[in-house]
Amino acid sequence: MRSFRSAIATGCDLIECDVHLSSDGRLVVIHDHTLERTTNGTGLVGEHTAAELRRLDAGRGERIPLLQEVVELAIGKVGLVIETKQMPIQYPGLEDKLVAMLRQLGAVADCAVVSFHHPSIRVLRAMEPRLQLGILEGSRPIEPARMLKESGADVYSPHWGAMDPQVVKEIHAAGGAVAVWPVDDAAAIAWCKYCKPDSIFTNRPVEVGAALKA
Secondary structure: OHHHHHHHHHOOOEEEEEEEEOOOOOEEEOOOOEOOOOOOOOOEHHHOOHHHHHOOOOOOOOOOOEHHHHHHHHOOOOEEEEEEOOOOOOOOOHHHHHHHHHHHOOOHHHEEEEEOOHHHHHHHHHHOOOOEEEEEEOOOOOOHHHHHHHHOOOEEEEEHHHOOHHHHHHHHHOOOEEEEEOOOOHHHHHHHHHHOOOEEOOOOHHHHHHHHHO
C-alpha cells in the first residue's frame, strides 16, 4: 500500500494494480502468479488463502493488500486501473467477483480494468457496460483496431515499443484511446513524445512526468 499512497501523494492521475484470486475466493493484489519474487512466501498465489497471503512479508513489512483496500484508498483521490491476471493461469469467477465488488463500493465509474487475456475483457463488457475496459498487448498486431472492437474495449494498451504513429491513428479513428507501458527510460520517453499516446504508465512518475513535459 505504501507505493499506492506515494503515487497519490505525487499527484498521479491513475494508479495501477494486478489482481488474483486466493484459494478461498478473495481478490488480492500482487503482480506475479507466484510468491517467491516479491514476498517471503513460496508457491502459487491461488494455492493460498487470503489469510495465509496476508501473513507474508511483501517488502519492508508490507502485506499483500486485498483489492477492496486499494479501491477504498483510491476512491475520491485518483483513478484506479485493475489488471486481471488471467494468463497463463486462469481464475474462474474472477470477473464476477470483481464487478460485484466495484458495484458494492460504488466504484465502477472510478475504475478501469485491463488484461492481456482479451476474453476476460469481453466477459466484463457483457457484465458491466459502464466499466471502462482495456486490452494489453506486448506485440504489434496487424489490426489493433479490430482487436479493440472485438474485445469490447475502450483502451488499447501496448508495450511502448509496440506502438507506432499508425497504431495511434487507427485506434483514435476507431474511437479508442492508447495507453502505453512501461515508460521508464529515455528511449520510451522519446518515442512517446513522437507517437503521442493518450496516457502512459510508469514506475518513475516524478522523473518521467517532468521529462514528458520538457
